[in-house]
Structure formats: structure tokens, C-alpha cells
Amino acid sequence: MAIVNRIGEFAEDMKTWRRHLHMHPELSLDCHETAAFVVERLKEFGVDEIHEGIAQSGVVALIRGQGDGPVTGLRADMDALPMDETTGAEWASTIPGKMHACGHDGHTTMLLGAARYLTETRKFKGTVALIFQPAEETVGGGRIMVEEGIMERFDIEEVYAIHTDPFAEEGQLRTTPGPIMAAVDDFHITVRGVGGHGAYPASCKDPMPCALAIGQALQTIVSRNTDPLLPLVVSLTMISGGTATNIIPETVKLSGTVRSFDADLRDMVERRITEIAVGQAASYGVAVEIDYIRNYPATVNHEAQTEFAGRVAQEVVGPAKTITDLRPEMGAEDFSYMLEARPGAFLFLGQGIGPSCHHPAFDFNDEVATIGASFFARLIETRHGV
Template sequence: MPIIPRVAELQPDIQAWRRDLHAHPEVMYDVHRTAAFVAERLRAFGCDEVVTGLGQTGVVGVIKGRRPGGVIGLRADMDALPIEEETNLSYASKTPGKMHACGHDGHTAMLLGAAQYLAETRNFAGSAVVIFQPAEEGGAGALAMIEDGLMDRFGIQQVYGMHNNPGMPVGSFGLRPGPIMASMDRISINIEGRGGHAAYPHKTIDSVLVGSQLVVALQSIVSRSVNPLESAVLSICVFRAGEVGNVIPSTAELRGTVRTLKPEVRDLMEQRMNEVVQGIALQSGARIVLTYDRGYPVVVNHAAETDIAARVAGGIAGAAQVNTDLVPIMGAEDFAYMLEARPGAFIFCGNGDSAGLHHPAYNFNDDAIVFGTSYWVRLVETTLAA
């Protein structure tokens, strides 16, 4: 496998950076130590420009090639999760209740390694913009950076992202053109009935029964309103009502999430949810309020850029190790906003047989470093060929 020799030499340093970041996780926009860590190294590498504070705590480095040309953006996320780590690693989180359970420490370290190599060699025409983003985990840090001028300020013409994937062999890659990750919407439903003694249910409007009807009826939207050839997930994850075993509560609360791969299916889910809620409110006599909060959009890979990414990955891992028809993932990713702003592609790299993402025993696989870092380097050198 044609791993870049210099990247292999840099692997111990990249691994050390990754483990330092792992030991000091920070969440959402509060990534001040991580951002300073990144900015300090970008300056030491000799980046032509280093900008901090974009999108609150984002960091951007600009590396210019040997001659003028296009501009490519490479993005890594920096934030961790509010999870208590259970790995017992020597470099485990030193911050109670926070851990890098999604591999953003690895993403950041690999892009730092690529930045060092690109700043040393500059074997490309144009500019490579390395983007270190906060708040991917629910905070829409990508959108914050875009709204702070990311794309226009640096003249980014195309943009690429990468994420590790547990269960995929180390050294392999996966992607697809079109939708690759789902939109993510949050739903909350507040039910107001009429409470009373459990022995006299006919004198109440039972919020628990109404909530139970809603849980079942809402699933019929996916099974009977959505085309079976399309994808949609509706999950009610919170059902909160009552405190006493012989009292029918007057109120109940449901909360959950909706995931889709197409805007029209997303619209249909919201429309039908409102109709189902209204129907059960009329039938039961309860007052029901649905709040449908749209979050991250669908991650949609652009065809031409996906082809470029696949060819570059194939040059690193070998064509047999690149799945160009990866099954879409119903998880969400705010890189979607960057792909709405500019053409580009999102790719997965193998993390081997590890615990799953967001699991307290998860750990980024350091063996993946040379593959991910080499991919970033070759992507720049290919798209901005000198």
C-alpha cells in the first residue's frame, strides 16, 4: 500500500498529538485548549496564515503551494462528548464526564499531520485551507464557521470531510455520491389531559394512554406514508409522565428524533406528524403540542468530487479497499452545511474492530493515522496538481 513515507515518519508525532487531545477532551464550543493546541502547531509548521476564533472557537490554517491555483478546504472536528470514559487507557480522559468517544481527536491529529507535510513540501498549485471546527456534536459548528465567513474569506472552491468508521477494516475507505448521512430533526410532544384517581379513569383524560397511542400511531407514518423504497427513522426516546402508581397524570411528555435522506421525505414526516397529533388530540380530548425542530440537513456528496475522493483513496489503500457504494448512514453530521455551501465529498476511513461511536469504551485506532493523513495529502496534490 503506497503510504507516503514522510507521513509514516510523522506517525509517532501525530499519535502523540492524538493521545494528548484524547486526555484533554472539550465539548461543543468550549474547545479553547484544543484550538490553542492546533493553532500553535499550525504556526510552527509555517502556515502562511493562521486564523482563530472563527465560528467562536474554530481555527483555520492556509498553506500556499508553489504557484497560484485553486483553493481546497479540508475539515476536521475538534469537540468531544459528555460521556464518562470506560477505556482504562493510560491516556484516558482526565476530565470527568467528558471523552473523545467519536474520534475527533484522531480527525484533528490527522489533519494536523497533513498540514505539516503540506507546509514542508508545497507540491501543489493554489491553497490548501485546513479547517478545525468546534461543536459538531449537536452545536452546528460548521454552520457557525460558514456564517462567520469561512468559505468567502478564504476563497474555498471545494471542501472535503472525513470520519472514522468502527467495523470497517483499517486501511479501507467508504463513500458514495448523493445522500450519505441523514438529516436530524428533534421532536417534542407535550400532552395536557385531565388527571385523577386511577380507580376512576372515566373521569380523566389519560395522558399516558394518549402518549401511548401517539408512540404507536407515529410509527405508521414510516410504515404507511413513506415510500418503502425511501428511508426514514422516527424514534421516540423519552416518555415522561406521572410519579404515583395510583394517580393518572394530567400531563405527559414525549421526545425523540426523525432521520431522513431526502428533503421531500423530511417534509412529509413533519406534515404527517402534525396530522397524526391533531387527529389524536381530537379523538382523545387532550391538548397536544408538537414542536418539530429541524437540525442538520442531509449530507449530500457531489458526484465529481466523490469520484476524485474515491480515486485518491484508491491510490492510498488500493481500489479493492474502497467501497464506492457505501450504504447510507442514518446518523447525522453537520458537514452537511459545508456541502450545501460548496461542492465536495465526505468519506469514511476504517477504524477496525473497535467499540462503536459514542460508546464509553470507544477509542480511535492509531493504526488508521497513516491512511487518513496520506489521504488528505494526496487529495490536495491531486486536486491542485502543480
Template sequence: MSDTSRIEALAGEVAGWRREIHRNPGTGFDVGPTAALVAEKLRGFGFDEVVEGVGRSGVVGVLRGRRDGSRAVGLRADMDALPIHEQTNLGHASRVPGKMHACGHDGHTAMLLGAARYLAETRDFAGTAVFVFQPAEEISQGANAMIADGLFARFPVDAIYGLHSLPGLPVGHFATRPGAVMASVDRFEIRVEARGAHAAMPHQGVDAVYVASQIVVALQSIVSRNLDPLEPAVVTVGAIQAGDAFNVLPDSARLLGTARCLSPAARDTIEARLAAVAEGVARLNGAEARVTYDRISAATVNHAAEAAIAAQVAGSVAGEGNSEAAMPPLMIGEDFASFLHERPGAFAFIGNGDTAGLHHPGYDFDDRAIPAGIRYWVGLVEAA
């Protein structure tokens, strides 16, 4: 059982690490300052192994407990920031123009470092704890890069766990669920090729803007008419690019969007129908549509046994009524899904309170969640 007072006493120092990470964000695989800080801290804590450059810029630390046991547990935190210009005006705001920790990864990394410090000092657990600090989560490439670099062959684990900040959930509360907890993430691009004309003579051309608009509307039929009404799914067009003059019908248009769902069958249906709808609407209007559909990351699916462990630990940390074991799934995505394809595990959320949303320029991780996050990580290791 973790020493709550000891963790509370450590929380202020961990908050300082978090704010230092926040001031020096890096995106994608370019997380040098954060990775260096992580590696330095782990070595200073006396870890048995610290390996840098896993999956290009990830860091892995290995810590062995003093109790008998062979079980190995993986704990993962993401380190990368987003290409967003911060608008918080905080004293620890980003020093890097156009980059900020708008998704809580600074807090995730700091909390896991806090657990690493505590567990290195106590070693009151059986088996091995493997601390995985991952780059490039926001571009859905870091997990696969670490796996391809032999993460689980070099650092075997029996299960792996992830934790993410969640605005709207009270600070320090937890939520998780068995099964699909987050959606798959796909990206699509539709290019409409039409025939330009003067805006006053539309009959002499084929209006790419009109065709693109019809496609946007028609795509909504995929979720409403091609999927089971009880199957959660989203098809969203986030950008339309066409023309640059008020009196010209452009000859082309470009649509960018995303599709999200929880099951492989729904994913297959959306991909097939999206192409059929876009191409059919364009052809009906005398234009042509070319569709590119990219599968970015799979749905994040928690394993039942590990989700139960995560819920039990979270409940013991947060107290009765402050942890949800059957939360509704979210339609956001996470490349932690790739880890769960390789090993059993579970992903959970820790509350950030009534704050700006994830990926918002006004978001900041709430340091009051740090003690609960540390205790959660420690609890998972000690429960093994």
C-alpha cells in the first residue's frame, strides 16, 4: 500500500518537473529536452536500466522490486506536445512559439516520473516495472515506432497501462471501462474535379463548390443509414478548400475529414461507403471525385482483466464514488491502441476538472491531480 503522505510531500517537486516540461515542448519525435530530462531523472533515481532512443526518441526505464516475483508491468506516458500557439498567459507557458502541451502529456510524464521516484526509493513490489516514455502520440506514430524497435522483445511485460488527463472529470477522479474505450482514427481526403466557369454563367461549367457541398451533406447518411443505430460512429468534414474569387466557379475542390468508430466492421463500412457516396454524388453532377482514405490508429480496446485491475486501483486511490469502472467510450483516439494489440492492458482517465478542453490553446494540466496520478501508477505496480 503506497504511503500517501510521502507521495503528497513529493507532489510539489513533481509539479516543478511538469512545469519545466511544459515550458519546453517538442512535437512528434522531436522531444529532445523532455526525453533528456526523463532519462536524467530515472538515472538519478537509481533505476536498474535506462535506455534512450527507443523508437527514435522514446525512453524506457526498468526497475526491479525487492519482493519475489516474476511478473512485469508496463506503465506508459506520452511526451510530445501539439503544434498550437499557447494562450494561457501562465508563468510556465511554452517558450517555443507555435508549440504547447495542450493535451496533458507534460502531466502524464511528470506523474509517471513521480511514481518512478517513489518506487525506486521503496522497491516494495514483486517482479519488474517497465516505464515507457513515448514520443509522437499526437501523430499516432510513436507507439508503432517503439514496437518496431523491439520494445516488448527488449523489455518484456505481462501487461501495460496508460493514463490520460480528462477535462470535465473532477480533479483526481478516475474513469475507465472494459472493451472499447476510445475510437479508431481515420483521415480522408476527397478531391473534386469539375469544370470552371464565370459565376454569372454556371450552366457553362460544373460547380466544384456545389458538388463538394452536396458530398458533405451526403456523407452524413453513412452513420445515419448504413450503420446500426446503436453503433457509435462519426464522419466529419473539417476543411473545404476551393476557389479564391467571388465571381468564378472553381474547377476543383478539396475536402479533408476524419472518421471515428469503435468496431472493425463499422470501420470497413465507413471506408467503403465514403468512397461510394463521394464518387456517386460527383458523377451525378457531372464531376469526378478521388478519395484517399488512411487508417491512422485502431480503436483502443481495454482487456477485461486489466480493466478490472485498473478500476480497482483507481477506486482505492480516489475513494468510493470517485472512480467510474464503466464509463461511456469516447470518440477521440489514442495510439496506445497499438500497445494493446501486442499485450494485455488497460487505459484510464484522470480528471482535470472544469478546464479548457484537450487540444485547446487555453488548456493546462491541473497539478492538483498529481498525487492521485502517482498513487494510481504505484498501485498498479504494487498490485501485480
């Protein structure tokens, strides 16, 4: 393993940064204190430019190397999740109902580590654009930053990102060309009937049987409407309705998520959910409303940039710990918007097997932060060679 020596020398500083961020989580676009911490560190390092307030609390900083060359974007997300922490760590969240359960504190730390090294050494041509992004977990801060024009404003030509991986051995870097994470859509179905006394169902139009029928029928989309060789998930995750055992409710609500990679498949699922809900409502004599929300597109790596990132990964962690044919995952990422705007690659960094992301016992493994920072640093020095 070829960790950059200088980055290894300030590993304890990186641990301190990461644990500070972990103790002070922020949600969605409201990452102002996190951004202030990032800006304070960047000023200490001596980066050339700092641009704040992008997507409300996002930051883009520029480091210029030795002479003309390309502009490469390196992205880290900053936001946490609305949940309570159960790690019991000394550096656990100090804010009830908020915690860094997806490693974004580690992602921010790795990019800060790379920034410190690259600012000190500047052994590259061109410019590095450091992208610190809010709201990956919610409204898509990556989308907002792209819509606000960061790619054009800073002349970014390629863009790269790393996400921690609690399902892979410590120090392993994994990626693949093409789709690596799925598109995500949400659906909400409201079944409306006529409520009344549970003892007199004939005087009502009970929405409950229709809701149950819709829930059952949704499962046929994957099993009967889809090529079995195409990845697709349709999960009904919420059903709510009723307030007491002797009351037939006016409404029942169903909600869930859809994950896919294929654009035509995505269209088909939206159509079938609507057809199933409308058809079942008609058969039960009740009304139905469908809200189908298209969220993040699939995260699709570009072939040339992924091949390049794989070569850099081999240099940092060795061939045995570099995986370049990772099976695509059904989770979603708003880095997808940046990869739609510019060529680049998304990678996973193994932190050792442990609680999954979004679990209350999850914690980023500080031991791998220098690996991520070294990967970013070597990627820039290789692509922007002097």
C-alpha cells in the first residue's frame, strides 16, 4: 500500500477533523457550520480561491498548480442523517436526532487531507476544484450545484468522488465502468373511500381492501412485467390508515421506492404503478391519487475515467485491493448529476465489515481516511503531471 508519506504524517489531524465533524452533524442544505469548518481549514492550508454559498451551504475551492493544465473536480458530501446515534463513541453526535450515519464526515475529511497535501506540494499542472456539497441525502445538493453552474464557472473538465463502504475489507477500492448505482424514484398512493362504523361496512366505501390489493399487485411488476435479467426493485415500504378498530377510515396511504438502471424500465414502472392503482380503485369503487416522484438518476461512470481511476487505485492500495468490475448496487447517489454534466468516476473505499450506512451504530473508520486522501492526491498528480 502506497499511502502518500506526507498525508500519513498528518493522519492524527485528519482524525481530529473527522471526529469534530461527527460530533456536529447538520442536515440537508443547512450545512453552514460544517462549511465554516471546511473554509477555516482551507484558509489555513492556503488554497487560492474559496467560493461559498453554492447550493446554500456548499463550497468550491481552487488550488492552482505549476502552469497551465486541466481542471479536475474532487467532490465530498457534508450532510448527515435525521436519526439518533448508538455508537457510544466519545465523539458521538452531540445533537439529538442527527448523526453522520453515512460517512460524509469521513468524505469531507479525506478531501481536506488531499487539499492540505496538494496545497503544500503543488506537484501538478492546471487546477484542482474541491467541491464540498450539502444535501446528498435529501434534495440533491449535487443537482443544485450543477444547476448553479459550477462546472462552467470553474471550467471543470472531469470529476471524481469516493464513498465509504462498510461491506468491503479495509483499504479496498472498488468501482466499475458504466452504471454503478441505481436511479431512485418514490411513489405515494392515496386511496379515498367513505368512512364509517366498522360494524356497518355496507354503509361505507372501505378503502382498506383496495389498498391491500394494490400492495399485492405492485409485486407483480418485477415478477411479471420485467425482463428477469434487468435489475429492478419495487418496494412498498409504508402503509398507513385508520385510527381505531371500530372505524373504517376515509383514506389509506401507500408509499415506496423504485430502483432501476434502464430508462425504459423506469418509464414502464411508473406506468404500471398508475395502471394498477387506477384499475384496483375502479374495481373496488373508490378513488385513488398517485404521486410518482423521479429522484436521482443512475450513477453512471465514464469508461476512460474509470479505467484511469483504477490505475491510480492500484498504485495506492495495490492490485489485490483494487476491484474494477464491481457489480452495480441498488442504492442511489446524487453524484449522478455531476457525472451527467462531466466525465468522471465514482468509487467505493472499503472501511472493513461493520454496521451498514444509515444504521445507528455506523461510524466511519478513521484508519482509511489517509487512503482516500492519497487516492485523490495521486489522481491529481497523475492526471496533471508536471
